[in-house]
Amino acid sequence: MTEPSPHRFFTPRTAAIFRAIAACIVPGDASPGGHEGADSDAAIALADRAIAERPARDGRLIALFLKVVELLPVLRYGKPFSRLRPEQQRSVLAFLESNRALPKLRQGFFGVKTFALLGYYGGEECFGALHYPGPRRDAPYYVLRARTEGAKQ
Amino acid sequence: MTRRLDYDVLIIGSGAGGGTVAARLSKLCGEGVRIAVAEAGPFYTREDFNMREPDMLGMFVDRGAVPSTSFEIAVTAAQCVGGSTSVYTGVTFRAPEGLVAGWASDFGLPELREDDVQARFSRIETEIDAHVPGLDYENENNRVFRRGCEALGLPVKQFRLNIKDCQRCGFCNLGCPYGSKRGTLEVQLPEAVARGVELIPNCTITRVYDGGAEATIGGAPPGTQASRHAPGPVQFRAKIVVVAAGTLSSSALLLRSQLANLSPACGKYITLHPALTSFARMPQPVRGFDGFPKLYYTDAYSESEHYYLETAFYFPFITAKSLPGFGPEPTRFMRSYDHLACTIALVHDEAEEHNRIRVKDGQRVLEYHLSDSSRQALVQAQRRAGEIYFAAGALEYVSLVSDRFSITSADELASAITERSLVPGKVVVSSAHPMGGCRMGGDPRSSVTDAFGQVHGHPSLFVADASLFPTSTKVNPYLTIMAFAERVAERVEARLRHF
Structure with a gap:
């Protein structure tokens, strides 16, 4: 029996492809104490939520594009995207982003890149690496919630 | 089962246009006039703004941006109570002098007078606390821009901002968590509701007609305020309907409604004020997230190269999205987020017939192509912004329109x-x-409404938002929207007296 997908939009297959692309968009830092990249579970979960909440048409296009990305490299490398070496993956993505002949591929890459960036930079896990303090905790939203939590305890 | 809701006036949209119409008409509630504001988006109060980018996407149409079919441009438009005034920075510009007089003469609108609109600007500015803030608002991001301009001998001008008791937290574009930004969420709508106007959030109008509208009320998303109405289909009956859903939605709604004798100009002549952001890494900490994000602009190139350069600040996701490429270089650059200075170029685009909103299979489609002039202006603006930053001591400059x-x-x-x-x-x-799509004019073949926003041939149907503008205002448009919405409200009031 397969485990249920933890995602609202991604299937296990599309999640794996997206994760491989996201690792190229914002690579993690493998050195000791280094930061995770856009392929972290938290970033993927945030991207998944954002895509799920967009109009259904956008989700269909993203899913289609992910499948195209996975299969396209077979023509050149004889392997799907997720089995390529990192430098080969970056080369494929650079082609998708910059080619002048196929605007739909540029658009698709722009969309996937946007959600990978949202997953990573929209989450608080990256704020330390950016030297960014994040939302101010003296704002009414946080003050009210702290008060509510305090009352519960 | 479809419920029926009866009002005298139904206002569709709660932004600069709809909110202003609601406030001006609310004095009639005391006479028994029933007014409702139907807002398609959710109702966030200041206490609901949590300053997190992924959560606050719920304030925007399609939870993000609406791309053109050409994918040359994407429009970020608010869809929430308060509309664009909930997500703007409070930058307050009057329409340039002479613009309104030009509309009057060029588009057959003798009832439109420059002095009338200018007088409204003064009054509204007082109402919403628009003023030039003190220089203690200058943070390092703004200081870098000013110093760069001064080093090059460029004029630096200060924005008027409609803010009060601002905490300078920098989160204006995600909704002001302190209620300091004096948009319709904090000024006009509370006034209208206090007088008896009913605000109905999460209410999507699907069709308008003479005497009413069809709609669907949705549930309130988590973290937002609900209305008293249960979700489901609704039929509004109203003597007058005012469409103020914003440029992306107003003309689409009229087109979708298949109104009799609707002008062939409906949806056309859209202008978008195309914009590009660029960034400089400075040797000193900039910390654009501390302090007020937008204080200065230069109009040095407005006449010669057709754009303004303004200071700007964005949160991590939008900043990253505005960088070229992917991989180690933008990731490295983002690690210096607290050292980044930011500017935005806003290009004056022309109203062209082929730039339009149309409806296909019931869905809005945005067709827009950057003109050669706009493309050249965007490129030149990126170079000029770079000059400003290097004059201010930048270590490096990053632009989307670059070969490196x-x-x-x-x-x-x-x-x-x-x-x-x-x-x-x-x-x-x-x-x-975004502006245009329901342009005012004297000729129903080339314009959608008259000088008071009444849709040609439909005495009980009005438009009151930026879609009225025959051409771009060339500046941030909300104040001009409010001034024209006042005119619409006055005409609606007069029309109500006839019923």
């Missing part, structure tokens, strides 16, 4: 930043000031 990720001296700007890099889909220009 990073530019490290002013000498490289002309060769690195070229129109060839402005590839649709790779570089997606942004827009936050």
